[in-house]
Amino acid sequence: MATEAAPMDEKAKRMRDLLSSFYTPDPSISNNASSISTSFDNINSTSFDADQYMDLMIKKSNLEVLLQRHVQMAAEIKNLDTDLQMLVYENYNKFISATDTIKRMKSNIFGMEGNMDQLLQKIMSVQSRSDGVNTSLFEKREHIEKLHRTRNLLRKVQFIYDLPARLQKCIKSEAYGDAVRFYIGAMPILKVYGDTSFQDCRRASEEAIEIIIKNLQTKLFSDSESIQARAEAAVLLKQLNVPVDSLKAKLLEKLEQALDGLQIKPEEASKLAEYNDSSKDEETNDQGPAKIHEDAVRGFSEAMRAYREIFPDSEERLFKLARALTTMHFENMELYIRKRVSAAQFLGIFRIIWEDVVLMDEVLPEAALSDLSAEAAQVTLKQFVARTFSHLQQDISDTLLKFDINQKEVLKVVLEASRKAVLQGTADIFQGFRQLLDENTVIFVKMKDLLIGWIQKGFQDFFRSLEAHFLVLSGKTSSSNETEGLIEGKSSDKIQAGLILVLAQLSVFIEQKVIPRITEEIAASFSGGSSQAFENGPAFIPGELCRVFHAASEKLLQHYIDTRTQKISVVLRKRFKTPNWVKHKEPREVHMFVDMFLQELEEVGKEVKQILPQGTFRKHKRTDSNGSNTTTSSRSNTLHNDKMNRSNSQRARSQLFETHLAKLFKQKVEIFTKVEFTQESVVTTTVKLCLKSLQEYVRLQTFNRSGFQQIQLDIQYLKAPLKETVEDEAAIDFLLDEVIVAASERCLDVIPLEPPILDKLIQAKLAKSKEHNNNTVSS
Amino acid sequence: MQGGSSGIGYGLKYQARCISDVKADRDHTSFLTGTLSLKEENEVHLLRLSSGGSELICEGLFSHPNEIWDLASCPFDQRIFSTVFSTGDSYGAAIWQIPEPYGKSNSSTLECVASLDAHVGKINCVLWCPSGKSDKLISMDEQNLVLWSLDCSKKTAEVLSKESAGMRHSLSGGAWNPHDVNSVAATSESSIQFWDLRTMKKVDSIERAHIRNVDYNIKREHILVTADDESGIHVWDLRKAKVPVQELPGHTHWTWAVRCNPEYEELILSVGTDSAVNLWFASASSEKKTSESSVVASPQRVNPLLNSYTDYEDSVYGLAWSSREPWIFASLSYDGRVVIESVKPFLPRR
16 A cells, blocks of 8 residues: 555655646746756756656666656656646636626626616705705704703702702601712702802701711611611711711721720639539529620620621721730630639630630631631640649649648658649549540630640650659759749758658659559540641650659659768768867767767658658578678687787788788678668668768778777667668678778777777666656656 | 779789879879878889780889878979878878889888978878979968978978968868969868969859869869769859859769869769769760750760779779870779779760
8 A cells, every 4th residue: 555655646746746837937946846856867857858867767777677667658648648638628618607707797787877877866855855854943943952951950950959958858757868869969069159159058958968977977876776777877978978987997996995895804714614604504594794795795796797897998907806806815814824724614714715706707707717716725725734734733842842841750641642632633634634625616626636745745744844843842953943942941951851752752653653644544535646746756755754753763862862861971070070089088988979870860760661661671681691791700800819919010911911801702792782762771771871981081080099999889889779770781780890990990009998898888878878768758 | 884894903002092193204104102001111102004004013112101191293203292191190291202213113212302391280182283394382281271382402392372271161172273373272161262372362262061072174274073072073164153064973972082084175083982983974065955954854865974993892082094195094992902994995086
């Protein structure tokens, strides 16, 4: 097909070229246009040279091809001849038909001129007739026209003269619309001739109009009229060129004043909320303030609707008003929740406000009130959540500081109370928030996710700040300006120490009980939703909080021990700074610092007993750590040896050597172990730290024989009561021995007291303290 | 990394409290330490870290007449040092010179350059002027501050001025400001006092009870570090000295001494009576952080404690950074054990 189509196409193209070359007058143009590939061998081009072409053919082709070419060419020539014949024939045909047409036209035109002349004549006669009629009727028409004009004028004059009366009539029938129309119709005339011919008339009508204006204004201002009527009045007034803007301003001012009445004052808010609740229960309670408020707002929104229709151009102003009311509502709300407000009360107020907003939104949908109030509501709600948490913190801290810690056994009470405060407070908060979540108002549904997020974050922040607050209360961190006064007020160390212990235990309680409970609660009713609001994962991270409080509890416990030991340390420091140990007199009795030391320990014991649980009883038996046993024995041996021949320096050197050796072989007594939340652990740690301090103080002094003996006596006396109170006997033994060793090392002349004398002095002291106790008991 | 026994140890014969870096020795990392024995013959040991840093060699052993409570090496002459000593019922302070040629380990006697005998009460410490070349000295007893001028060639020490701090303030120690040679900080029972040596007047003070030790940061002006008995370590900025810029927890028991690294400004070492040496990192940025966000404790706050060396048998009292190799420090526990440790693994990367 394709092979056949190609020559066909070629043939058609050649035909077209040939024809166009035939018709084109200038062969050169056709040349350019038809074929660019002009050459000698192109049969269609003008520059075709037959001889040359022939030569080329003969050279290029064999006989068969030449023959073929010949046949082909003959056919083509024949074809061209027939085509040419056809063309000539067709052209001739067309020429003949053209001649026919011309002939017909010629015959038709013939005779047309006579008809035209007749027509002209007839038109001429018609014209002359009509001229005649015109001239005969001209005068009469003039007259009629004049009469008509006069009549019109007269009618107008009549109208103007009638105007006052008519206006009065209109006033009577309150057809102000007609009156205004009449007056405006007469205006141009009155304006032109008012000062001359129609003076009276004008005055009268103006008076009437004034009355009308007045009436209209009253109508406009009166709330009893229908909105339609008022709107009409406004339109009429506008037509009368009365300055409506000032009227509008006045009206809107009135509306603004009405705003004040609509305020939900923080003082009244709670009442309102209560009534709102109660009116929900019993519909009869119509006269509740909530109802009144609702009516007022309804009136307000109606008025707004009216004004909107009356003054279509005043929308902006109304928007502003509505927005002002909304923001005012929320501002008042903020003021309101500054005080302590329950979630129910909060919701009550919130509902009222939302109703107001919905009412106004109906009237002014373009004011975007719902957006505005949604934003404001978010802010308020967020604040409410934040405030609730800060109130809780305040509650807890109040509970903690409420009691006078100097009373007996009060620490227990404080701990219980504060525990209850934490539990109860969080439970209340959950209840409140659940109410918020259950609220079905549109806006709350929208904010649900956000709310959950806030609550979670609120808890997180709450516990963080609670921890910081605990540390501040304990005096550990001395920053935070707001609580500073609070602490200074109670800065007595005694109160602090007990309080710190309570705080420590409370932290443990929060870590172990409260946070898991809150985690459960949150998982139960406050989960989800937050993922969109907080992309950084859930806001409430119980694991982190547990860590924080765990650390806090340990810190606080350590701090408690620190404050306690500090006090004892002061006693010790005084004890060692005051006397001249090198010139010490012979020991007569146990020094009184021991009493103070024991007294402090007793106090620690008392406080600890109230707050902390009893630890699993695991007294270190002396046999458990035989290492220390041998040490002490070897020490005392060396002491005795030393007494025997102290002048022998070789011996003394070996003493030190022996001490070192003993230390090498004995397991290191862990003095500074981790503190646990048990009574024993805390007391033990305190005692250990104090004894260590005692040792250090001893090391800083130089003693004479009597000084050393005094220390020996004091330590000997301490041994028994300390062992009673303390769990880790081995460590205490070790430390007490260390003190003696330190003293002997720092002594110029080591001669220990004979055991009988030691015993006697201790017995004397015991008797004395017993007597003292009896005295205090009896008194 | 608790208490790895990577340190190099050296045992003194008796108990000891003080160790000092020999700053003037530019060729070796050496330390001077003196024993504290009431009844025995006390010794001063000159220790040198071998060039490989693997061994602590005793370069000199000198007998000292009394037990040594304080020892400080002269910053410009490696052979000179000061001691504060006690005979039991009285105190004295003296400048000593190590005899030439030292280096033999057999005990030889020290040459007393000068005796700082202007005190009656308990002498706390002798401070060398930190500028390096100056021949000024300060000695401190519980009530008085004495400024000396030392002439090594004539072997005399002259009292330039003496001032009493008053009976109520019992001084316990001090530090000479390396940034201002006219300023000395002295710790007293209830405060840190700052003295101007030109007028010999107390110019300022920070109220803080029971400060045991104080040290200036050599690299950062106005920064002072103090150690308390109970409440650990405090970093102060002297321009706003109302509250400390940073608090470090210190030790389980008393924090006895604290030293700023002479080269790496953030590193602080402390020793305590809980038989431990703690290495702290007190960066300038974390100071700001703690002062700004004291309430909201940032959970990512870096633990300032870099390492705790706990391989000691007794309370650690002596502590000195090497000024030649500032990543090396020497510590001395009461049982007479000198331990040299390197803090190289904890150096801040820069």
